Amino acid sequence: AQRVTQPEKLLSVFKGAPVELKCNYSYSGSPELFWYVQYSRQRLQLLLRHISRESIKGFTADLNKGETSFHLKKPFAQEEDSAMYYCALSGWGGKLIFGQGTELSVKP
Amino acid sequence: GAVVSQHPSWVICKSGTSVKIECRSLDFQATTMFWYRQFPKQSLMLMATSNEGSKATYEQGVEKDKFLINHASLTLSTLTVTSAHPEDSSFYICSVAGGGGSGNTIYFGEGSWLTVV
Numbered sequence: 001a002q003r004v005t006q007p008e009k010l011l012s013v014f015k016g017a018p019v020e021l022k023c024n025y026s027y028s029g030s031p032e033l034f035w036y037v038q039y040s041r042q043r044l045q046l047l048l049r050h051i052s053r054e055s056i057k058g059f060t061a062d063l064n065k066g067e068t069s070f071h072l073k074k075p076f077a078q079e080e081d082s083a084m085y086y087c088a089l090s091g092w093g094g095k096l097i098f099g100q101g102t103e104l105s106v107k108p
Numbered sequence: 109g110a111v112v113s114q115h116p117s118w119v120i121c122k123s124g125t126s127v128k129i130e131c132r133s134l135d136f137q138a139t140t141m142f143w144y145r146q147f148p149k150q151s152l153m154l155m156a157t158s159n160e161g162s163k164a165t166y167e168q169g170v171e172k173d174k175f176l177i178n179h180a181s182l183t184l185s186t187l188t189v190t191s192a193h194p195e196d197s198s199f200y201i202c203s204v205a206g207g208g209g210s211g212n213t214i215y216f217g218e219g220s221w222l223t224v225v
Contacts, residue, residue, distance in 0.1 A: 034214075043201075043216050043217065043218040043219060044152070044201065044216040044219075046213070046214070086151065086152070090214070094140060094142065094204075094214050095157060096142070096152075096203070096214060097154070098144075098151045098153075099151060100150065100151045101149070101151050103149065
């Protein structure tokens with residue numbers, strides 16, 4: 001079965017601290033994985049995708065097929081990073097399966 | 109600018125009435141659109157895949173007679189919540205996949221808040 005699991009509902013850190021938002025997936029095939037971010041009162045937007053292997057706003061995520069994980073990391077959190085983060089998995093055609101979401105709260 | 113537009117952004121309706129939400133693809137023709145539902149501080153749940161010119165494909169547990177989807181053109185899909193009840197109150201979001209096949213860029217609408225009173 002296709003499934004995405006984000007074990008933490010809320011992650012609270014202080015500004016400047018490292019951040020890791022966990023994501024594990026279950027998929028029988030070659031998954032494509034994404035991280036989406038939803039700032040307060042804004043639409044969902046793509047943060048990064050594993051195939052591009054890029055760093056956006058200081059965030060990175062590496063696909064670990066052995067551990068079936070796609071954790072999102074940032075070495076130094078900023079207050080403006082506070083938002084809801086969703087890990088998502090896609091098969092063919094644009095259909096996305098989302099994790100439960102993790103609320104990141106960065107305190108000053 | 110926005111690639112996908114939803115209307116209305118928010119709507120309040122009386123219990124028992126029907127309400128229609130529109131999703132427009134502004135920059136390209138979309139043979140497939142997706143409808144999601146999101147409860148506050150919860151994940152997005154895929155409700156259905158909207159296919160232009162054919163019937164929508166509904167996810168397990170989603171009542172197709174309750175949530176009518178019409179995808180009559182390549183740029184417009186509509187979701188009609190029929191005989192709405194307070195438990196239908198939620199945030200409804202549509203998305204469009206740009207390009208073809210896997211690895212698409214997926215664009216989301218701004219969402220529509222539905223409150224049934």
